[in-house]
Amino acid sequence: MAPFETLYGRRCRSPVKLLEVGESSILGQEIIHEALEKVKVIRDMLVAAYSRQKSYANNRKYSLEFDVADQVYLKISPMKEVIRFGRKWKLSLRYLGPYEILQLVGDVSYKLALPVEIAYV
Structure with a gap:
């Protein structure tokens, strides 16, 4: 049943x-x-x-495409307990820039003109 x-x-x-x-x-x-x-x-x-x-x-949804010589901001991720650019965690910077695009490397990757102090970080 x-x-x-x-x-x-x-x-x-x-x-x-x-x-x-x-x-x-x-x-x-x-x-x-x-x-x-x-x-x-x-x-x-x-x-x-x-x-x-x-x-x-x-x-x-939209795709962003940049050309050479455009100005863009560089996004950085804040990390806990790490002091970046003189600030810590919540108060740390989210974006740096604007920086000029020097070269198109791939579909979504670009070579930027970074200043000397952050070029090799």
């Missing part, structure tokens, strides 16, 4: 489950048709939500 049938003493009559051959006359065609319409509405709502979220995500 199924768990539902054991607990309640009758079979589960869900219109969503697969029906047996003679069972459609018991449930009625209108209930099955109504359940299928609800499934179709839910599926359409999910597709609309998916496309809306996809359009939001695609608007925020």
Whole structure:
């Protein structure tokens, strides 16, 4: 016996489950048709939500491309307990610059004109 049938003493009559051959006359065609319409509405709502979220995500993505002689900032990551440029952790600088691009090395890598004090750090 199924768990539902054991607990309640009758079979589960869900219109969503697969029906047996003679069972459609018991449930009625209108209930099955109504359940299928609800499934179709839910599926359409999910597709609309998916496309809306996809359009939001695609608007925020853009590629940055720089040319030689452009001015850019250099992003540095703050580290705990490390003093960089005279400041510690939260107060340390996030960006340095602007620095000039000397050469295009790869698709997203550039050679910058860095000052002597940070050139080999």
